[in-house]
Amino acid sequence: MSKARYLPLLLLLLPPFYLDLFWLQAGLFVMAAAIGAIGLNLLTGSTGQLSMGHSFFLAVGAYGYVYFAGDETDDLTGLGLPPLLAVVCAVALAGLAGLAFSPIAGRLSGVYLGIASLALIFLGQHVLFNVHDVTGGYNGRAVPPMEAFGFAFDGTGDVVVLGIAFGALEKLWFLGLLLLGLAALFALGVLKGRPGRAMNLIRDQQTAAGVLGIPVARTRAAVFTLSSMYAGLGGVLLALTFQRAVPDYFGMLLALDYLAMIVIGGLGSVSGAVIGATFVTLLPQLLTRYSDALPLVAPTGTGGVSPSDAARYLYGAAVVGIVLFLPAGLRGLRIPSLTPRKESTP
Structure with missing residues (x-):
C-alpha cells in the first residue's frame, strides 16, 4: 500500500482539533451507523438474507449497555458494571438475541425472512415502552459515560491536546x-x-453451495448472529453519542434507513456500507442545519417539508436511481484520472 493511501486515515484524526461540536456529533453518528451497516451488509449483501429487524439489535446493544453500566435508582435498575465490561456484555447480549432468532434465519430466506424479522421490531418496541425499570419507558434513560483503563470519555478532566480542550465528543471521536x-x-x-x-x-x-458441502442453514444462522453483534456495537456507540437512549428511535424507520445505506453504498462491500451510512446519516442533519437557506425545506412544525422528510425523499430517490443505473452503489463510481494518457506511437 502506497503512503498516499494512508492520508485519508490520518485526516480522520484531525476533526476534533478543527470542527465544532455539531460536526463531531454528526461524525460519530456516521461511525455508529457504519458499524451497524457493515453487519447488515454481511447478512444481506454478502449472504443474500433480507433482514428488516436490524434496528431491534441496535436497541439491544444500546439498552444493554445502559442496563449493564447503569446504577440502580428508585425508578430504574442497573448492574453498575465497569463501562468497558458493559460494552462487551451488550454486544454479547445482541449476539445472543441474534442466536435465539438464528434457527428461523437459517431456514428462511428472501422476503419470508424479511417478514419474520419485522416481528422483532414490534416486539422490541413493546418491550422498550413497557419495561420501565430497564428502559425508562417513553422518556428513555440516560447513558452512563464510557470509561476504560481509568480514562473517562466524558467532559470531566483537564485533557488538553495542542491547546484544544477535549470534551466528551472529542474523546468519543477517537473511540469511534x-x-x-x-x-x-x-x-x-x-x-x-x-x-x-x-x-x-x-x-x-444456494443449491450448488449445498452440493459442495457448505452447511447452508448453519452458515446463515452464524452470519445472522454476527450481524446482530455488529448492530449491538453500533447501538452502544450511538447511545454514547446521543447520551440518552429513547425507544422511539429504534423503530421501523431506522430499519429502513439501514437497508437504504447498504443499497446506496453498495451491497456486499465494507466500503459501500461506510459510504451509504455517511450519505444516509449526514443528509438529514445537513438539511436540518441549513434548512433556512434551502428552498421548500423548513424546520419541523413551521410548514413546508421537514428536513427529515426531505432527506427520506432524497435518499429514496437515490435508491431507485442506484438500482436502475448504478447496481454497484456509490462505491462503483470511478473518478477519472486527471493525468493525461500518453498516446501510443504508431
Whole structure:
C-alpha cells in the first residue's frame, strides 16, 4: 500500500482539533451507523438474507449497555458494571438475541425472512415502552459515560491536546474511529477468507453451495448472529453519542434507513456500507442545519417539508436511481484520472 493511501486515515484524526461540536456529533453518528451497516451488509449483501429487524439489535446493544453500566435508582435498575465490561456484555447480549432468532434465519430466506424479522421490531418496541425499570419507558434513560483503563470519555478532566480542550465528543471521536476500524478489518477478513466465499456462494447459488458441502442453514444462522453483534456495537456507540437512549428511535424507520445505506453504498462491500451510512446519516442533519437557506425545506412544525422528510425523499430517490443505473452503489463510481494518457506511437 502506497503512503498516499494512508492520508485519508490520518485526516480522520484531525476533526476534533478543527470542527465544532455539531460536526463531531454528526461524525460519530456516521461511525455508529457504519458499524451497524457493515453487519447488515454481511447478512444481506454478502449472504443474500433480507433482514428488516436490524434496528431491534441496535436497541439491544444500546439498552444493554445502559442496563449493564447503569446504577440502580428508585425508578430504574442497573448492574453498575465497569463501562468497558458493559460494552462487551451488550454486544454479547445482541449476539445472543441474534442466536435465539438464528434457527428461523437459517431456514428462511428472501422476503419470508424479511417478514419474520419485522416481528422483532414490534416486539422490541413493546418491550422498550413497557419495561420501565430497564428502559425508562417513553422518556428513555440516560447513558452512563464510557470509561476504560481509568480514562473517562466524558467532559470531566483537564485533557488538553495542542491547546484544544477535549470534551466528551472529542474523546468519543477517537473511540469511534477505533471501533469502526476494528469492525471493518474483521469484516474484511471474513469476506476475503473461506467464510466469505461460502457466504457469496449461498447468495448466488444456494443449491450448488449445498452440493459442495457448505452447511447452508448453519452458515446463515452464524452470519445472522454476527450481524446482530455488529448492530449491538453500533447501538452502544450511538447511545454514547446521543447520551440518552429513547425507544422511539429504534423503530421501523431506522430499519429502513439501514437497508437504504447498504443499497446506496453498495451491497456486499465494507466500503459501500461506510459510504451509504455517511450519505444516509449526514443528509438529514445537513438539511436540518441549513434548512433556512434551502428552498421548500423548513424546520419541523413551521410548514413546508421537514428536513427529515426531505432527506427520506432524497435518499429514496437515490435508491431507485442506484438500482436502475448504478447496481454497484456509490462505491462503483470511478473518478477519472486527471493525468493525461500518453498516446501510443504508431
